[in-house]
Amino acid sequence: SQQGEEDPQALSIQEGENATMNCSYKTSINNLQWYRQNSGRGLVHLILIRSNEREKHSGRLRVTLDTSKKSSSLLITASRAADTASYFCATDVHSFSSGSARQLTFGSGTQLTVLP
Amino acid sequence: NAGVTQTPKFRVLKTGQSMTLLCAQDMNHEYMYWYRQDPGMGLRLIHYSVGEGTTAKGEVPDGYNVSRLKKQNFLLGLESAAPSQTSVYFCASSYGMTYEQFFGPGTRLTVL
Numbered sequence: 001s002q003q004g005e006e007d008p009q010a011l012s013i014q015e016g017e018n019a020t021m022n023c024s025y026k027t028s029i030n031n032l033q034w035y036r037q038n039s040g041r042g043l044v045h046l047i048l049i050r051s052n053e054r055e056k057h058s059g060r061l062r063v064t065l066d067t068s069k070k071s072s073s074l075l076i077t078a079s080r081a082a083d084t085a086s087y088f089c090a091t092d093v094h095s096f097s098s099g100s101a102r103q104l105t106f107g108s109g110t111q112l113t114v115l116p
Numbered sequence: 117n118a119g120v121t122q123t124p125k126f127r128v129l130k131t132g133q134s135m136t137l138l139c140a141q142d143m144n145h146e147y148m149y150w151y152r153q154d155p156g157m158g159l160r161l162i163h164y165s166v167g168e169g170t171t172a173k174g175e176v177p178d179g180y181n182v183s184r185l186k187k188q189n190f191l192l193g194l195e196s197a198a199p200s201q202t203s204v205y206f207c208a209s210s211y212g213m214t215y216e217q218f219f220g221p222g223t224r225l226t227v228l
Contacts, residue, residue: 030214031214033216040222041222042120042206042208042219042220042222043139043159043206043208043217043219044219045216046218048216056133066204067206088158088159092214094169101186101211102213102214103161103164103174103214104161104213104214104217105158106151106158106159106160107158108156108158109156109158
């Protein structure tokens, strides 16, 4: 299985509600990033949290990181229809295919649908 | 700034044909990447480059070749396309390997 796995795979909420997505990973990391992908578009970086940080905020986004549990969560508060997208976590891992350099590995994403 | 651009946006190939995907970035990034995204999956790294004139294999490099002759451009080639290469291809760039990555809009490739 992949290094980073998001949960749930799909989430449907009403506009104004909060949305929480989780990411679990297996090996130690230096940082964890969250990206958003609107349908048919490229990924857009949302936030980066370092392994020595526990919580980070950016506008309506709140990210937490628990290195003891190897997990992270992304909270979107007061969701809007425009937040409808897929959300991916990405972790930096050692990769033998890249000569043991660290590279970003993406999970399979959470599809968030915000209903108006 | 245009950011990261990809050419073409769509392409249909027959099995065995060849093609080149072009990626360009205007942010002076050293690192560039090619990913593929298949339905219900995250991105998988095909090849990457840490600077002009350098390339390296990622997670799924078989069937692809790349070149980085200029710092701002990263080309992905398919010498003999196969149906298994039907996918959406994304190019990205960054200042460093694990820094924030900036993505292009993608190329949707279908191999018949």
